Amino acid sequence: MTPLAQMDAGQLLAARYNSTAVYFSDSDCVEYVKEDTFTIYERVDEFLTLVWDDTKLTLMGFKLKGFRYIFETQLKPIFELHDEQFLDLVTALEAVCKDVGATLTADHKRARAYKAAMKLAANDNVKLSGDFLMNAAA
């Protein structure tokens, strides 16, 4: 199989979607989406957005926003301690929950959204790897 970095535009059209978490540096967010299809984004709060399919019934993914702040304040020590190659996004979501703290227990809708994202991240074993972690850990 041709490595993704060496694929041309024609090969990318035919290649299989790789459902994994991706960090977008200029919008500073980590995104996980299960399928390459039409999606709708639902803002939960300043850190979490849920991603739905076009029926608005099936959760397709989630987006963690302001990820550099989350990583620097909550995750970097854990990451360095375990010398990991990958970051489990359940851990990242738990870190955000710790950061927003008591406001979650008072807001059931938000709490449900975080639970749904964590369940999806756990079921799909969503991890972040690559340039972001190498650069951030340096």
Next chain:
Amino acid sequence: MSWFDPPHVPAPAHDDPDRSVTYAISPVYIERNAAVVRRTPVFQVWTHLVGALPPIPGIQTLARRRVTPTLTTLHDAVACFRGLARPLNGERRGESTLIYVLNPAVSIAYEPAMTCVARAVTVPPNTVLTVQVQPIETLPVDSHMVSGTVTRLEYVFSDSAESALPDSYQTRYLEKMWQRP
């Protein structure tokens, strides 16, 4: 021109909708989507920002169908906001980010098929398209002619009282720059 290399796009300026500016499409957005082989956002860049169907094999098949994607540019935006109200790199409230709002009726998505790997998608009710832009002051760009960089496209739920605008637009963004009647 490759479908994975969309051109710069025209847009109304955030401080004067009657003045036209040019934005680049973020290379990061394109490259990171390519890294996971996610084609739908790039197809949507072509359709809703460039104003043309993506130049992929068999696209004429889609263009001839009864329902075809709505071709728009940012000049079709109904509103422009500033400030994402969330952390973004060095900004605690994403103060510099611009958000344009579009209301296309039909969008586009990837679909594995023999003739054409794009399909038209009727945009669900109560859904609008948002386009995030980092102005030139905060991001390096490759040309002095470019005023900023489009960093994301997202369909979002619309506001219950004002269906042309994003849900809770009053609180999710810091400032409304303009809105067209």
